[in-house]
Amino acid sequence: MNGIHTRRALGRACLGGALALASAAADATVTLYGRIDTDIEYQKGPDGGATQMTDNASRWGLRGSEELGGGLRAAFGLEQGFGADNGVATTPQFRNAFVGLQGGFGAIALGRLDSATIVGSPIYSQVTQNIDFAIHDAGATAIGTRVLNARNRVSNALGYMTPSFGGFSLRARMNLGGPDPATPNTRSPVQAEDDFRQFDLGLNYSAGKFAAGLGYSRDAKSGGLVANDFRDKVQAVASYDFTVINLYGIVGRDRYAGTATTRTDVPYWLVGFSVPYGAHKVTVNYMQRAVQRDPQGRLSKVQASYGYSLSKRTMPYVFFDREDPNSHKSGDTVTTVGVGIQHKF
16 A cells, blocks of 8 residues: 555656646747848959859747746747858857846846847847848848947947837947957957947937937947047937838937048938838838048948748849949949849748
8 A cells, every 4th residue: 555655746746847847838938030131143343243042041049937936037049050051150140149138117128239139239229120121231222230340249348228108118238349350340459348438328219100219329449449440420210100011210320430531420321112012022222331441432332122922921022133332443333133032930
């Protein structure tokens, strides 16, 4: 009899343990996601034309959360970039890697942060929430870094996002580790983490079909800025969705430690629209940015794209992009046309 009671007790203990694990699993979730985006494009520039296959910021990642009780939730994320055309990992290998908390106070995150994290990106998230890219912000159509200096991805960072108050919300971020090696915002080497600070703020508003944002950023070094270092920026963005057409625009100014032969103030602007119709979507953008190292030059870029959604995840597309990197120089215009497929999972 004692053996029977012992087996029953062990059975109840195992059942209790299994229920506890099931309850814990119900409170925690992990999601695998990603995107593969590849095109074949023809590009013609100063040195002639070429046809090539190009990856456009393909990536895969894991995101997860755990309910802690009392409205508090833990969250984490890991996102790795790779070239779908050649299988090579990006540098740095992880686009983001963070851990954080969410609750009634908003959200806080630490690590390598970008717009895909729980706190978003103060400047770049204003771009993604108000404008439409010509298919993707990558490859020939990339504008986030090249034109807008949207300061998206930084390491060794602390980020915070408030809850929404009557449509208003605020994002703030401080970076302690220097600029992203792939998209540097400063032109001089950073010797140590305590030698550099990067600050970003983004105030956002959304009400129905209207959205807008104001952004501010600045860089600081313990030894002071050197010639042509980025100093600060201001940005304003707005959009209105008329259902049949979405109109949007951005205007901003980046300030540098200019010299007698380079710019201190670098203005930029973008206007565009997108037209969704069922599974179809057309996007057209035009933008300009002053050339920092040439006081007489400006960059101009026009792009158009068409995508057809075969499903919520799969979209073949075509695009056109024409960029004049410097109006002060002749013969440097680059024109690109391409056809590709984007799949999200």
